Amino acid sequence: MSKKITITSWNINSVRARIGIVEDFLKQEAPDILCLQETKVADDLFPRDKFEEWGYHHMAINGQKMHHGVATLSKIPFTDVEKFDWQANGEARHIGVTLPSGVRLENVYIPAGGDVADRELNPKFGQKLDFFARMTEWSKTLKSPTIVTGDFNVAPLPSDVWNHKQLLKVVSHTPIEVETMDILKAAGNWTDIGRKFIEDPERLFTWWSYRAKDRLASDRGRRLDHMWVTPELVDKVVSHHISEYCRDWEKPSDHIPITSEFNF
DNA sequence: ATGGCTGGTAGAACCAGA
Numbered sequence: 001m002s003k004k005i006t007i008t009s010w011n012i013n014s015v016r017a018r019i020g021i022v023e024d025f026l027k028q029e030a031p032d033i034l035c036l037q038e039t040k041v042a043d044d045l046f047p048r049d050k051f052e053e054w055g056y057h058h059m060a061i062n063g064q065k066m067h068h069g070v071a072t073l074s075k076i077p078f079t080d081v082e083k084f085d086w087q088a089n090g091e092a093r094h095i096g097v098t099l100p101s102g103v104r105l106e107n108v109y110i111p112a113g114g115d116v117a118d119r120e121l122n123p124k125f126g127q128k129l130d131f132f133a134r135m136t137e138w139s140k141t142l143k144s145p146t147i148v149t150g151d152f153n154v155a156p157l158p159s160d161v162w163n164h165k166q167l168l169k170v171v172s173h174t175p176i177e178v179e180t181m182d183i184l185k186a187a188g189n190w191t192d193i194g195r196k197f198i199e200d201p202e203r204l205f206t207w208w209s210y211r212a213k214d215r216l217a218s219d220r221g222r223r224l225d226h227m228w229v230t231p232e233l234v235d236k237v238v239s240h241h242i243s244e245y246c247r248d249w250e251k252p253s254d255h256i257p258i259t260s261e262f263n264f
Numbered sequence: 265a266t267g268g269c270t271g272g273t274a275g276a277a278c279c280a281g282a
Contacts, residue, residue: 014271040272066272067280112282153282170266172282209282210269220266
């Protein structure tokens with residue numbers, strides 16, 4: 001018997017500051033599983049009681065004070081919680097679980113990489129590339145059908161940014177980042193669900209800067225958030241959508257939720 | 265005019281995000 005499951009990924013930019021809009025989103029779309037990034041909270045201060053109240057009884061949390069942090073909140077039980085340190089510096093950027101169907105769900109927050117696209121001048125850029133390289137090695141060892149989702153901090157296609165030419169030197173869309181992410185994609189034979197359903201070159205953004213005065217007037221967006229699956233799962237994804245309306249709520253995250261529906 | 269804002273933490277003319 002097959003079972004429908006919806007999974008959302010959302011870089012929330014502080015789960016505590018946005019607990020109200022998290023509730024609004026969950027009430028509106030009610031995904032079975034919510035993968036958050038940039039929770040910005042130590043595990044003992046995570047608002048577990050709220051998710052408990054909303055029916056997300058199963059929580060896998062990997063946070064730290066101030067920065068980063070990921071959490072997977074689920075109505076469905078899971079097992080085998082793992083935390084990978086693909087950054088190799090202890091930062092909380094990954095949490096993975098195994099769903100009842102045996103599918104692995106990996107929730108990741110890939111580093112932004114700083115301002116300068118040069119690892120000599122900017123160590124954070126090197127850390128970002130090295131993070132991808134470690135994920136690439138991991139991709140070669142997968143034993144189960146796997147979903148990897150989260151804030152990848154790279155907009156790979158020209159149609160994933162508001163202006164390809166202008167962003168070629170801007171971290172998130174530089175050729176070296178796109179090439180590095182393509183190597184990861186090939187290593188796991190990953191399928192990009194976003195672009196399976198909303199095909200290139202259609203406009204598809206998941207992030208807009210807070211600094212734009214009028215988000216939609218300038219529409220300077222980028223597609224930084226992704227959901228990828230291994231080959232066994234490609235035909236099990238029945239739909240995918242983004243929730244752009246969330247970017248226009250009061251005190252929004254700068255990222256919007258992305259959601260896929262699976263038929264396991 | 266892609267940093268113009270935002271959050272966390274400190275108690276900064278900070279730091280980090282992307």
